[in-house]
Amino acid sequence: MTAAPHPKIQVDVTADLARALLVDQHPDLADLPLHGRVFGWDNVTWRLGDALALRFPVRDLSSTLVEREQRWLAVLAPQLPVPVPAPVRTGRPGRGFPWSWSVVPWLTGTQVAALPVAPRAAWATELADALAALHVPAPADAPRNPYRGVPLADRVETMRARTTDDLPHVAALRAALDAGVAAPAWDRPAVWVHGDPHPGNLVADGAHLTGLIDFGDLGAGDPASDLATAWMTFDAAGRAAFVARTQELRGWDAATWTRARAWAASYVAVLLAHPDEYPVLAEVGRHTAAQVAAG
Structure with missing residues (x-):
């Protein structure tokens, strides 16, 4: 991941947008601090508090990739000897954000x-x-x-x-x-x-x-x-x-x-x-x- 957005980004997930989606869909997490936004090739990640992160696709081509993680990581995680970001919550489109998104564990390191x-x-x-x-x-x-x-x-x-x-x-x-x-x-x-x-x-x-x-x-x-x-x-x-x-x-x-x-x-x-x-x-x-x- 990197601190700069991909040139083909379609939706900029700001702190305000991320917070609004939490308030609507996971209000028990909405008061945790948002910090440390980083961009990957297909996604943006906001750190949420100390132990969680929010993972959002940033373009249509990557929207199905998050859904793939939501479907399969829970199946695969137990067989792997290293931590993986298996979603602990899922999010749906809203507030103008058009795709599914995830709440995942923050992996230290x-x-x-x-x-x-x-x-x-x-x-x-x-x-x-x-x-x-x-x-x-x-x-x-x-x-x-x-x-x-x-x-x-x-x-x-x-x-x-x-x-x-x-x-x-x-x-x-x-x-x-x-x-x-x-x-x-x-x-x-x-x-x-x-x-x-x-x-x-x-x-x-x-x-x-x-x-x-x-x-x-x-x-x-x-x-x-x-x-x-x-x-x-x-x-x-x-x-x-x-x-x-x-x-x-x-x-x-x-x-x-x-x-x-x-x-x-x-x-x-x-x-x-x-x-x-x-x-x-x-x-x-x-x-x-x-x-x-x-x-």
Whole structure:
């Protein structure tokens, strides 16, 4: 998340609007202080008191993502070894705000994207544990995300078009994409996929991972798009620990890791798309490119 709004924001959720929605729908929470507003790519979050937060979509395309979290996080949270923002209350449209919204727990810690890279290795196995617990076969009615967990072949032309000459380490990014498409595709039952476990959606406190947030891209499919976090979040030492623990728990084949590296390469252009509005995520993009180039 970041302190600046996405350029495509459609509704600005001010403190007055958030407070009015609480008064109307959750009056027992309406007297708690609102503070610390932060914008993500699809949502805005207001901290509510010390223990809660309000999560609002800011554009029509993201409105269904909050509803997905409301439907599924309560199901998934008990199986995960790390805290997640499973909604404790839900909100409905009102006061001119057109979409569903949520009251969620506030997870303590710092957004990992704002932390130094090397110390993240201390909790690399904790992230591996969390994703391994999530990456289990999903039910038939699990949501499908057309952009995550899908075969690379379905997205590679868009990925290649975005991988322009001005990107850092562009030759390595293109080679990683080519290798991922050439690798055998996922041929097992679809597993739950977070969809976006980059450092902006991780929370850590010291030597521990304290939160996995933003499940709006939740879906079912190939876990490789999640495992790309090995290059997005860690340096070589942290990645080695993450991969080793993941292999101990899930034993993915080499093709899955080749596809994961390709997914990491594909995210670089997206992360660097709005460097002025999202400088922290742009730095994640530069880091990812360097790590993909390093292997």
